[in-house]
Amino acid sequence: MQPTFTSSRILLPVRPWFIFFSLIVALLLNFLPTANWPGVPDWVALVLCFWSVREFRRVGMGWAFVLGLLMDVADGAVLGQHCFAYVLLAYLSASLSRRLLWFPIAQQALQVLPLLLLTQIVQALMRLVVGADFPGWGYFAAPFVASLLWIPATFILLLPQYQPVEQNPDRPI
């Protein structure tokens, strides 16, 4: 696979443990006390979206569901709230993945924004319907920050897959 479909660089295959590790790190970032600040993105949603776009055979809705459950318990939210939003996110980003990777990274970020925004809006709707109070507009600022972070996230999460630039001519791949 390439970084984007237009690029001529060929990446190494992804290591399953790295996907797992990155999702755990995202969970840890979500548990930090900074998560209450307005505009701090939902790291799990971002990383999950990334892997669903790039590796939808490996990271699918099952992962999204389990991560959602963990987030629900950790947040003290109603069970099923994050599950619903993450499953939807995983499905939509997997079905977008063929198209998304043709674009340069900045445009990818723009296309990911509606998905992340939808994740947040779905959660807010679920809670508002059953009578929670409105969390304030700061809650909806997080997806915008997250979609800006798509660019560094792509760089960091693909780092282990890049090959050295000088290659051994005897072993082309």
Added chain:
Amino acid sequence: MAGIDHAPPPFFKRGPAPLVLLTFYIALSLALFVVDLRFRSLELVRQSIALLVDPVQRVAQTPGSLVDYALNYMQGMRQLQRENDELRHAKLNTAPDLLRLEKMEAENERLRKLLVVKEREKAKGQVAQILYTARDPFSRKVIIDKGQQAGIVAGQPAIDEAGVVGQVTRTFPYSAEVTLITDKDQAVPVQIVRSGQRSVVFGLGNGQLELRYMPANADVEVGDVLVTSGLDSVYLQGFPVAKVVNIERDSAYSFARIFCAPIAGVENFGEVMVLDPRLPPPPPPPESKGRGGDGGDKPGLRPKKKRAAKGP
């Protein structure tokens, strides 16, 4: 959408189609959502998942608490000394009252016994540290560091040195969730100290509380202190809850809108005291027992006789 939507040829085994999986998982999460919200029967599931998540969460909280600790340490001797002086001063100020309090409580108890009034319950409990606020932006909850292992059960009230903080709503093996009185779903029965009027105060979700169902001409003033009335058999009587900060009287409505601010440091980090659950409420008065008694003597026979008597 073209990539994964169409059905795979049978010789590539890729599991169920994405749309099927999506439907399945969404149905499952909606079912979880409804069951958890309406029936509250998933506490065991939540507790077992919490057992996995809790260590990770504590690890994530460590840097923050280390920074707090370091800042406290840096503040140094002078502030400590000043605080110590203030505390000693305060102790001396309250000493006359405190010294007599014990005697007065004993006297009060004796008098109540003489009057055949039920004795006041004593407040007992255990101190717990607030670990962190729950991340859920739709509610106001904090997590404390004592749980089922320390004998905490859901329903216990939590107070700090100034007043009521909230109520334990969920317990996990090593932690518990306290819903603050400013949460939108939380209600505390209160009494106005100045007039003795009873009412219920509701959280508004924005850090304030509202005293509802008070008539527009009710005797409430800005600055009135509300204390728990003890009518709910959850909170003991007499703990400060809130102070009235703003009253909107509009004759178009039959009720006044009365806004209050919590007295306790509800949204700050620190320590809370989780009070033991109150004793079970006294048995119902004997007259209702007498009425229910004649029906309960022979449950097998009574209804038939009644129906036979009603027939003609």
